[in-house]
Amino acid sequence: MDGTGGVPTTGDPGHGAQRSWREAREAARRLGLELAPPPREIPLEDALDAVLGDDVRALVGLPAYDASAMDGYAVAGEGPWRLAGRRLAGAPTPREGLRPGEAVEIATGAHVPKGAEAVLPYEGATVGEGRVAGDVTPGRHVRWSGEEIAPGETVLTRGTVVTPAALGLAASLGHETLPVRRPRVTVIVTGDEVADSGLPGEGTVRDAIGPVLPGVARWAGARVTRVLRLGDDRGTLRGALTGTGADVVAVCGSSSKGPADHFRAVLTDLGADVAVDGVACRPGHPQGLAHADGTAFVGLPGNPGAALVAALTLLVPLVTAMAGRPDPSLDTASVPLEGDVRPHPYDTRLVPVRVSGGCARPVGHDRPGSLRGAANADAYAVVPPGWDGSDVELVRLP
Structure with a gap:
């Protein structure tokens, strides 16, 4: 060769x-x-810190359904409202909706029934004799389907590093894998x-x-x-x-x-x-x-x-x-190198150093057969052949 x-x-x-x-x-x-x-589809649990090789689009809207943002009562029309049942998060969604003047007790995250116009929180509600009353603003305390993210919308772009939050976002939109370059x-x-x-x-x-x-x-x-x-x-x-x-x-x-x-x-x-x-x-x-x-x-x-x-x-x-x-590993800043460091006449020396106060200080133990110096260092100082004592480049250690 x-x-x-x-x-x-x-x-x-x-x-x-x-x-x-x-x-x-x-x-x-x-x-x-x-x-x-080329990008490869890998499971979400393996994609952390990888770089996206393609855009990621929403498979569904977010929220995927009309959901209550508060514990309280979903109401339809003007009050006071007749209580007509209860809705819990994760429960099957009945086909029938609410008629004007009706309300259902509802938990945060539960599917808001058709016909409901708002959610009245517990703290703003008065309940008695099978009826609930209170002041509501139309549309208030409901997470409407697709209001945050529309189906098909691009949510992460190619070249993005996959963070924990990006993993959570992808999971919330129904993704099992991500296209990454790893x-x-x-x-x-x-x-x-x-x-x-x-x-x-x-x-x-x-x-x-x-x-x-x-x-x-x-x-x-x-x-x-x-x-x-x-x-x-x-x-x-x-x-x-x-x-x-x-x-x-x-x-x-x-x-x-x-x-x-x-x-x-x-x-x-x-x-x-x-x-x-x-x-x-x-x-x-x-x-x-x-x-x-x-x-x-x-x-x-x-x-x-x-x-x-x-x-x-x-x-x-x-x-x-x-x-x-x-x-x-690249560090664009050059720093002074302290201590008795001698350059090699032909080769670049990589010297393990600690960096503090804007200066690099050798930690020693830099023989080829030992990792002791690297294990106690932040970086390698790049000492070129014939170095004249000027500031040196750093190569960061993981």
């Missing part, structure tokens, strides 16, 4: 041609726009030494990036539908990369060039087009991005700290573009 795509590359000569950190993020964004999946991501964690449970020990490590990526993907507008853990076998990895049904496959731990790293070879087997082959950043430079048959493949380093940086570099801009939403 040469990964250049005609775009200038940079980096340590010892690592060969690789994209700059900023170029890699832009390449991921462009590929996400190119491979954006990319589906499969995560594959490789390594004979990686265990998914128990204490790490002699020759084994716990998988730390598998638990990280579902939250990162959701924050970016995607959904991890499957997490697989595989040994270091080329044939097994190739089989896992095909037929996933995912829009994106993120492969952790096989992106470098060691004897157990098969990601590049498998991409060649699949005839994939390579967009990024290495990124000039620290940590996380052995990362990659390719696509074949409408699926994007993201290669992440095996070290968890480096893998998180790579996920923010490639996976997040890729899936946010697919989902049609802004990249939540």
